[in-house]
Amino acid sequence: MSELTQSKAWLALLKHYDEIKLVHMRELFDQSDNRFARYSLQLNDILYDYSKNRINDETVELLLQLANDVELPLWIEKMFSGEPINHTEHRAVLHTALRDQRDQPLIVDGIDILPEIREERKRVKQLAEKIRTRKWRGATNQAITDVVNIGIGGSHLGPLMVTEALRPHTLHDLNMHFVSNVDENHINDTLEYLNPETTFFIIASKTFTTQDTMVNAETARQWYINKLGSEECIERHFSAVTSNVTLAKDFGIAENNIFKIWDWVGGRYSLWSSIGLSIVIAIGAEQFDELLAGAYEVDQHFRHAPLEKNIPVLMALLGIWYNNFFEAQSMAVLPYDQHLHRFPAYLQQADMESNGKYVDRQGHEVDYTTGPVVFGEIGIAGQHAFFQLLHQGTKMVPADILAPVYDFRCIVKHHRALMSNVFAQTEALMRGKTEQEVYQELKAEGLDEIQIKQLMPYKVFLGNRPTSTLLFDTLDAKTLGSIIALYEHKIFVQGVIWNINSFDQWGVELGKQLAKNIAHELNDEKLVKSHDCSTNGLINHYKRQRSKKTCKK
Numbered sequence: 053m054s055e056l057t058q059s060k061a062w063l064a065l066l067k068h069y070d071e072i073k074l075v076h077m078r079e080l081f082d083q084s085d086n087r088f089a090r091y092s093l094q095l096n097d098i099l100y101d102y103s104k105n106r107i108n109d110e111t112v113e114l115l116l117q118l119a120n121d122v123e124l125p126l127w128i129e130k131m132f133s134g135e136p137i138n139h140t141e142h143r144a145v146l147h148t149a150l151r152d153q154r155d156q157p158l159i160v161d162g163i164d165i166l167p168e169i170r171e172e173r174k175r176v177k178q179l180a181e182k183i184r185t186r187k188w189r190g191a192t193n194q195a196i197t198d199v200v201n202i203g204i205g206g207s208h209l210g211p212l213m214v215t216e217a218l219r220p221h222t223l224h225d226l227n228m229h230f231v232s233n234v235d236e237n238h239i240n241d242t243l244e245y246l247n248p249e250t251t252f253f254i255i256a257s258k259t260f261t262t263q264d265t266m267v268n269a270e271t272a273r274q275w276y277i278n279k280l281g282s283e284e285c286i287e288r289h290f291s292a293v294t295s296n297v298t299l300a301k302d303f304g305i306a307e308n309n310i311f312k313i314w315d316w317v318g319g320r321y322s323l324w325s326s327i328g329l330s331i332v333i334a335i336g337a338e339q340f341d342e343l344l345a346g347a348y349e350v351d352q353h354f355r356h357a358p359l360e361k362n363i364p365v366l367m368a369l370l371g372i373w374y375n376n377f378f379e380a381q382s383m384a385v386l387p388y389d390q391h392l393h394r395f396p397a398y399l400q401q402a403d404m405e406s407n408g409k410y411v412d413r414q415g416h417e418v419d420y421t422t423g424p425v426v427f428g429e430i431g432i433a434g435q436h437a438f439f440q441l442l443h444q445g446t447k448m449v450p451a452d453i454l455a456p457v458y459d460f461r462c463i464v465k466h467h468r469a470l471m472s473n474v475f476a477q478t479e480a481l482m483r484g485k486t487e488q489e490v491y492q493e494l495k496a497e498g499l500d501e502i503q504i505k506q507l508m509p510y511k512v513f514l515g516n517r518p519t520s521t522l523l524f525d526t527l528d529a530k531t532l533g534s535i536i537a538l539y540e541h542k543i544f545v546q547g548v549i550w551n552i553n554s555f556d557q558w559g560v561e562l563g564k565q566l567a568k569n570i571a572h573e574l575n576d577e578k579l580v581k582s583h584d585c586s587t588n589g590l591i592n593h594y595k596r597q598r599s600k601k602t603c604k605k
């Protein structure tokens with residue numbers, strides 16, 4: 053039995069769960085008029101409403117007790133001060149340093165890391181500004197019109213999500229492209245309409261060894277050489293973001309165009325670093341600073357607000373409540389702002405790669421469940437797709453709803469329609485629809501008693517389905533920075549409570565290692581027998597079929 057499941061707070065929560073599990077949120081709302089005031093918090097432009105959750109004061113008190121029992125405040129300090137809490141990789145976890153706005157040194161391994169961070173950011177901004185202002189010229193003295201970020205996972209999802217989210221702040225004559233899939237279609241579909249004379253590549257790879265990225269990077273370089281007929285001036289068209297400067301130079305990238313990241317920045321937490329080069333090119337230095345400022349404000353809140361008023365802490369505790377006590381297996385993230393359309397994919401990595409672990413910090417298998425399956429989609433699209441399961445399925449899927457008070461163009465007709473859905477959905481998920489309500493509704497539609505009786509079971513909604521709502525004024529860079537940081541810290545808190553290392557990713561490393569081995573076996577037509585019979589069968593079928601067609605190298 054783990055310490056966690058034997059802790060006083062955990063046992064008390066189990067008992068409390070038995071008492072509250074059948075209580076309907078309708079009752080909780082009926083009991084108190086100030087439930088919204090009690091269970092909502094405001095941080096700058098963001099309102100966090102967690103009142104539509106299956107909690108009462110005792111739940112919150114016990115969950116906070118759990119956070120205190122695992123010494124959460126101490127862990128928060130450990131992270132911010134650069135202790136090597138990523139113990140399996142012997143690394144500090146310092147994405148917060150990348151947005152630190154203070155004038156105080158931050159010493160890691162005897163060195164103040166802030167000056168180097170700021171110096172590197174200056175270089176990133178200089179390059180970005182040259183490209184944005186058309187001062188950066190390609191091999192044939194033309195300005196850049198297209199930027200292609202080649203990277204995957206943490207070197208892709210964050211920059212893509214932010215660039216899409218802040219689309220209104222991007223330049224109309226500078227197109228951003230993001231290539232991640234090693235499937236040739238991704239890079240070739242992207243390059244098909246581009247002009248090498250006006251295209252600039254960013255090879256974003258912390259290790260500079262990731263197969264997918266390196267194969268795509270090689271294809272891009274070859275495309276450039278083929279089209280322009282020589283390797284000359286390649287430095288005008290290629291840059292790299294990496295911690296492996298040597299490999300980037302070997303690839304042929306000029307030292308001036310190589311931007312550093314450090315091993316204390318995890319890939320999925322790296323959009324704040326030079327990995328954000330594509331973001332800075334897309335939105336400009338000022339907006340990027342706003343993004344950092346928004347995240348910094350949340351960092352300050354997370355570090356200093358008392359746990360009971362701390363938004364990421366409460367978000368995390370609610371997740372624990374559903375995951376470990378209600379045994380919910382998943383959580384949905386449902387942005388209603390179209391510009392956040394890549395946010396679910398981004399969060400999926402941030403959360404599942406961080407907390408999808410079954411071994412605790414002491415190397416033991418845990419006896420409780422950890423990270424949920426995170427999924428999501430633009431809320432409106434989800435309503436016409438999987439919301440059916442959220443309303444009437446047999447599984448509880450706690451959901452986060454994110455919505456803006458006003459959107460970029462502030463068009464009333466659209467926004468009113470959008471927001472009526474936001475409010476209606478959270479209300480419906482909470483309240484459901486009783487037999488009596490269904491009866492009245494069907495009666496008003498003119499159905500007779502027999503028809504009503506037949507339809508009744510299908511039209512009843514049990515409700516009591518939890519949602520939390522983040523309502524923000526508008527999706528500007530600062531607010532986006534804050535939203536991302538809220539989720540980063542939520543994930544961290546859950547990792548602390550589950551006693552797992554949220555900052556390594558051995559599952560990802562496994563994929564990289566396995567693919568490398570099998571790639572060798574695909575070099576020739578010899579049939580293989582080194583795997584299980586299914587894998588052998590699949591590889592050999594592939595080889596036989598492939599040999600019937602002549603393909604390019």
Ligand code: G6Q
Pocket residue numbers: 204205206207256257258259260261262265318319320321405557560
């Ligand atoms: C993120 C992971 C992983 C990583 C990619 C790309 O936290 O480590 O998603 O970002 O595998 O790695 P490189 O940046 O090294 O190419």
